[in-house]
Every structure is written in C-alpha cells, then in structure tokens.
Amino acid sequence: MKKIILLLVILLSGSLVACSSNDDWDSSKNITLYTRDTSSGTRAGFMEGIGFSDAAEDNSLLAEGYVIKDNTGILTSMKTDEYGIGYISLASLNENVKGLQFDGVDPTIANVVNNTYGLKRPFNYVIRSLDDFANETEKNITLAFVAFLHTSDGADIITNEGAIPLTSNSTWDDIKGNYEVCNQDNSAVTIKFGGSDSIEKIALALTEAFAPKCGNFTPEHDHTGSSDGFKRTQGSEKDGVNYKHVGFASRPFKDTETGSEGTQGQLAWDAIVAIVHLNNEVTNVTAEDLKKIYSGEYATWEQLIG
Amino acid sequence: MKKTKQWFKNLRNNFHFNSKKEIVDFFVRLVFLISTIISASFIIIIIAFIAREGIKPFVTDNNGLGAVNLFRFLSGRVWLTGTTFQSNLYSVGFIIINTLYVALLSLLISMPIGVLTALFIAKIAPKKLSSIMRTVIELLAAIPSIVYGLFGAGVILPFVYNFAKTLGIQSPGGNSVLATVVVLSLMILPTITALSEVAIRSVGKDIEHGSLALGATKTQTHFKVILTSAKSGIFSAAILGIGRALGEATAVSLVAGNAQNGPSFGIFQTTSTLTSTMLQGLKETIGLDYDIRFSVGIVLMIVILITNMVLNYVKKKVGNVNVK
Numbered sequence: 001m002k003k004i005i006l007l008l009v010i011l012l013s014g015s016l017v018a019c020s021s022n023d024d025w026d027s028s029k030n031i032t033l034y035t036r037d038t039s040s041g042t043r044a045g046f047m048e049g050i051g052f053s054d055a056a057e058d059n060s061l062l063a064e065g066y067v068i069k070d071n072t073g074i075l076t077s078m079k080t081d082e083y084g085i086g087y088i089s090l091a092s093l094n095e096n097v098k099g100l101q102f103d104g105v106d107p108t109i110a111n112v113v114n115n116t117y118g119l120k121r122p123f124n125y126v127i128r129s130l131d132d133f134a135n136e137t138e139k140n141i142t143l144a145f146v147a148f149l150h151t152s153d154g155a156d157i158i159t160n161e162g163a164i165p166l167t168s169n170s171t172w173d174d175i176k177g178n179y180e181v182c183n184q185d186n187s188a189v190t191i192k193f194g195g196s197d198s199i200e201k202i203a204l205a206l207t208e209a210f211a212p213k214c215g216n217f218t219p220e221h222d223h224t225g226s227s228d229g230f231k232r233t234q235g236s237e238k239d240g241v242n243y244k245h246v247g248f249a250s251r252p253f254k255d256t257e258t259g260s261e262g263t264q265g266q267l268a269w270d271a272i273v274a275i276v277h278l279n280n281e282v283t284n285v286t287a288e289d290l291k292k293i294y295s296g297e298y299a300t301w302e303q304l305i306g
Numbered sequence: 307m308k309k310t311k312q313w314f315k316n317l318r319n320n321f322h323f324n325s326k327k328e329i330v331d332f333f334v335r336l337v338f339l340i341s342t343i344i345s346a347s348f349i350i351i352i353i354a355f356i357a358r359e360g361i362k363p364f365v366t367d368n369n370g371l372g373a374v375n376l377f378r379f380l381s382g383r384v385w386l387t388g389t390t391f392q393s394n395l396y397s398v399g400f401i402i403i404n405t406l407y408v409a410l411l412s413l414l415i416s417m418p419i420g421v422l423t424a425l426f427i428a429k430i431a432p433k434k435l436s437s438i439m440r441t442v443i444e445l446l447a448a449i450p451s452i453v454y455g456l457f458g459a460g461v462i463l464p465f466v467y468n469f470a471k472t473l474g475i476q477s478p479g480g481n482s483v484l485a486t487v488v489v490l491s492l493m494i495l496p497t498i499t500a501l502s503e504v505a506i507r508s509v510g511k512d513i514e515h516g517s518l519a520l521g522a523t524k525t526q527t528h529f530k531v532i533l534t535s536a537k538s539g540i541f542s543a544a545i546l547g548i549g550r551a552l553g554e555a556t557a558v559s560l561v562a563g564n565a566q567n568g569p570s571f572g573i574f575q576t577t578s579t580l581t582s583t584m585l586q587g588l589k590e591t592i593g594l595d596y597d598i599r600f601s602v603g604i605v606l607m608i609v610i611l612i613t614n615m616v617l618n619y620v621k622k623k624v625g626n627v628n629v630k
Contacts, residue, residue, distance in 0.1 A: 030476055068586065
C-alpha cells in the first residue's frame with residue numbers, strides 16, 4: 001500500500017513539474033507531422049500546392065510517425081505539440097497557433113483575395129456556350145445562378161463551407177429584377193452541375209439555397225473531377241449523355257480549356273495554411289520546404305532552419 | 307424447445323375465448339410476442355446488412371481494382387499499401403492486435419479501481435455517502451462518448467505530451483496508446499463499478515457474518531470472502547466493460563493518432579483501433595475505401611464475440627459461491 005502511495009506521489013509531482021517547465025524551443029527535435037486522411041479535399045489542395053501531388057492519396061509517401069487528424073484535431077494539437085506541423089484551411093486559422101508565411105506572404109484572407117498568398121487554388125466555373133443551350137429557360141436559370149455566385153448571399157454560403165469568396169457588393173435582392181426567369185415556376189426544369197468533386201459540397205449548398213429563389217428548378221449534381229468540368233460543358237462530351245449546364249474546376253483552366261467569351265469565371269479561393277506551435281521559431285516556409293518536411297527529407301527543425 | 311412448442315400450442319388453443327378477460331390476456335401476450343420479434347429482427351437485419359456490404363470487397367472485383375485478399379486483410383501490418391481508390395491492398399491484422407491491446411490495458415486499469423470503488427460504496431461507506439457516490443457513478447455512465455473524447459483531446463493529450471516530455475520522450479502531441487487507454491479506462495469505469503456493486507451487494511449476509519464470527523477482520527472479510535463470492539458478477543462487469551472498450555469509436559479516434567501501420571505496443575506510440583479506422587474519412591470516401599469499412603465492422607463483431615466467449619468461459623471456470 002505504501003509503495004502504491006509513493007508511486008502516485010512521484011507521478012503527480014512529475015506531472016506538476018511537466019506543467020510548470022517552459023523551457024526554450026529546441027530546434028534539434030524531430031518534426032512531428034500532422035495530416036488529414038486521404039479522402040480530404042484540403043489534403044489534396046495542400047499536396048498539390050507544395051508540389052507533392054502523389055502523396056494526396058498515398059500515406060506511404062509520408063515520413064514515418066505522422067498523425068492523422070481532422071481540421072479541428074490538427075488545430076488543437078498545434079496548441080500542445082511544440083514540434084508539430086500541420087495544415088488547415090485558412091478560414092479556420094486562429095491566434096492559438098502560428099500560421100506560417102508562404103514564400104514570405106502572411107496567411108490572411110486579404111492576401112488571398114489580392115492574389116499574393118500562394119498556397120491556394122482557385123475554384124472556377126464554366127457554363128455552356130450561350131448559343132448552345134437547349135432552350136432559353138435553361139440558359140437564363142444558368143446565367144441567374146452565375147450572377148448569384150457573385151452576390152453576398154452566395155459569398156455567405158461559400159464562407160460557410162470553408163472557402164474564401166471573391167469580393168461582392170450586391171445582394172440577390174438587388175439584382176433579381178434582372179432575371180425574370182426566376183419569377184416563373186421552373187419546377188419542371190433540371191439544371192445539371194458537374195466537374196470538380198472538391199467543389200461538390202459548396203455547389204450543393206449553393207444550389208440548395210438558390211433553387212427556391214429561382215422558381216424551384218431541380219439541380220442535379222454529378223461531380224467527377226476537375227477535367228470533366230470543361231469537357232462536359234464545352235468540350236468533347238458536351239453533347240453526350242453526361243452533358244452539364246455548369247461545370248466546376250478546382251484549378252486554373254488550362255489553355256485547351258478556353259471557352260467562348262463570358263462563360264468562365266472564378267467563384268472562390270481555397271486557401272490552406274501550414275501551422276505550427278506558437279513557440280516555434282520558424283515563421284516562413286516555401287513549397288519546397290513543406291515538401292521536404294512531408295516527405296521526410298527534413299527530419300528535425302534544425303535541417304529546415306539550416 | 308418442447309416448452310416453446312407447448313407455449314405456442316396454448317396460444318393457438320386459446321382462440322376459444324370464454325370471457326372478455328381471456329381476450330385481453332391473449333392480446334397482451336400477442337403484444338409481447340410482436341415487440342420481441344421486432345427487436346430480434348432488427349439485430350438480424352443489421353447483421354445481414356453489414357455482412358452483405360462487408361463481404362463485397364472480397365468477392366467482387368471492386369470496379370476493376372480486383373478482389374481483396376482475405377488472408378492479407380487479416381494478417382497485414384499496413385492499413386493500405388498504395389494510393390487510395392487505386393489499391394486493394396487493405397490489412398487489419400495489426401489493428402486487431404492494437405484494439406485488443408488497448409482494451410486489455412484499459413481493463414487492467416479500471417478493473418481494480420472499479421471493484422475497489424464498488425466495495426467501498428456497497429460495504430464500507432456510510433449510507434448517505436454511498437448513495438451520493440452511486441449517483442455520481444451513474445452520471446459518469448450517462449456521459450456521451452464524444453464528451454469523453456473532447457475531454458481526452460483537451461486535457462489528456464496535453465497531459466500525456468508533458469508527461470512524455472519530463473521523461474525525455476518527444477510525443478506526437480500526446481496522441482498515443484497511453485492517452486487512448488486513459489480515456490477508455492474512464493469510460494468503462496462506471497460500467498464496471500455499477501455492475502460490481504450489484505454483485506457485491508448480492509453476496510449473502512450469512513457468509514459475511516460467518517467470516518466475521520470466525521474472527522476475521524472486516525478487511526479480510528471484504529477481500530477474501532465477499533470479493534471471492536462475487537467474482538462471477540464481477541466477471542460479468544468485466545465482460546460488459548471490455549465490450550464497451552472494444553466498440554468505442556468517437557473518443558478513441560480523437561486521441562489515438564490513427565496510426566496506419568503497426569502494431570503499436572510502446573505507450574507513447576500512436577495507435578489505431580478497428581472503430582477509429584472505420585470512422586476515419588468515412589463521411590468523404592467512396593468506392594472500395596468505403597465498402598472495406600463494413601468488412602472492418604464484421605471483423606470487429608467477430609473480435610467482440612470471441613472475446614466475450616473467452617471471458618464467459620473463464621467466468622464459468624471460476625465458478626460461483628452462494629450468491630442470491
């Protein structure tokens with residue numbers, strides 16, 4: 001019995017010492033990696049952004065000893081783990097952790113919108129050519145939807161889903177007079193959405209909010225990947241069974257994906273930020289640094305600082 | 307069996323009602339039968355559904371990925387080799403070991419604490435204190451697992467991280483076997499305490515009095531007579547406790563670190579359990595990566611079944627002493 005009590009006392013005092021000790025940050029320590037699981041869109045965006053796309057869906061390419069957590073899990077872990085590094089969507093960054101500069105640019109929403117912060121990808125849309133709709137109603141609903149994307153109502157929905165909308169200065173109520181098609185009953189009309197699966201959640205939320213505002217048209221979602229966004233609206237599959245009215249791409253459109261005038265645009269930015277503990281001395285990283293960290297080439301913080 | 311047949315026969319014969327009372331009686335019994343059929347059939351439906359989905363990865367070619375190799379699945383040491391959605395090389399071998407390991411360690415911690423608490427509440431504490439303590443334990447049992455998980459992520463992870471630091475070990479944010487075991491121990495403690503207390507209470511007073519009359523002290527009586535007499539009931543508590551530990555998903559996935567290979571035996575290593583693996587990315591994944599989670603579910607059910615059978619066997623072996 002005495003031994004047990006003694007042991008407990010030792011353990012307790014040990015933990016008290018642990019809580020009170022606040023020694024300096026030691027760069028010779030190993031880096032602990034935090035990552036999202038392979039089905040995460042944030043992980044795909046991050047790995048693409050640092051030039052390590054192969055690791056987006058393959059854990060075996062990551063350095064040993066990584067921890068898999070969700071967005072909040074990584075955020076809270078960085079409050080504790082002084083030698084950890086993780087990445088989260090920029091919208092969830094707070095002052096409890098340190099968001100690293102990327103190529104010397106602070107991770108702020110302003111820097112994303114003015115296009116100076118680099119660790120991000122655009123969320124783009126493309127619609128069918130204006131003379132290529134089956135009828136006027138479908139065309140006008142599609143155009144109304146695109147207009148809705150740029151209203152503050154649309155921006156709120158995009159923000160709720162964790163992405164960063166472009167600046168908008170009008171509400172739907174301001175502009176809905178321009179879209180008479182939304183005053184009629186469109187419940188028999190189906191508008192097809194497709195393209196990037198990373199944008200699927202945002203697109204679903206947008207159409208769910210927009211359909212009641214525009215005569216209750218039926219939105220149909222079939223998201224299969226960014227390259228299908230253009231292909232199925234203006235490219236080789238535009239008249240096939242999988243044709244779409246609106247396509248999305250979670251990357252810039254390629255040169256081969258230039259559509260007719262006024263059919264393409266951007267709805268939001270998906271920005272990701274690498275985060276570390278507040279005590280961490282590192283303030284800035286490059287894509288190459290992050291790739292070396294996640295692939296295991298840099299095992300300790302010393303190697304990164306150099 | 308014979309009795310069951312007789313029961314149904316009686317039910318049939320009772321179609322000739324002699325009075326209103328008998329009609330009411332018949333319908334009441336019918337209601338009981340129907341509710342039993344409903345609850346039993348749901349278990350069968352669930353098992354059939356999980357089995358149907360879970361066997362699919364092994365028998366179909368999974369949209370061109372090829373069937374999953376069952377032997378590799380049950381013995382491998384890496385959850386997924388290759389790229390997600392493009393590989394069928396899944397394995398849960400190490401996860402089964404991880405799951406049993408953390409569950410047994412949790413039982414090892416919460417068994418002694420739970421049984422001693424139960425003994426205190428049932429035999430030693432004054433009446434008022436024991437009724438307060440019982441309420442507290444019941445409250446603990448009612449706390450949802452996500453709350454335990456948040457407590458684990460907010461309090462236990464930093465504690466484990468700092469504890470490792472004092473020992474000179476760099477822990478990955480506290481995500482570890484130790485954190486998982488602590489959270490699970492907390493979760494199964496109320497179950498074990500409540501059931502052990504019932505078992506201890508049901509030990510006959512005559513045995514206790516006999517021991518005291520022979521000159522044994524109270525403590526000797528408690529440990530050597532009461533606990534030995536109640537061991538069968540205490541074993542039942544352990545069985546239910548380990549069932550909860552094996553099946554817990556939410557809280558574990560917040561503190562385990564979700565290791566993708568293993569097994570992990572070091573207490574500061576990250577780990578993963580069958581349930582946390584099922585939960586990981588569940589809401590965002592599709593195809594084989596989704597279906598395989600049902601297979602993990604089948605493995606989990608089999609693991610729980612075998613563990614319970616083993617513990618039940620041990621329970622029968624240790625026997626029973628004059629318990630009312």
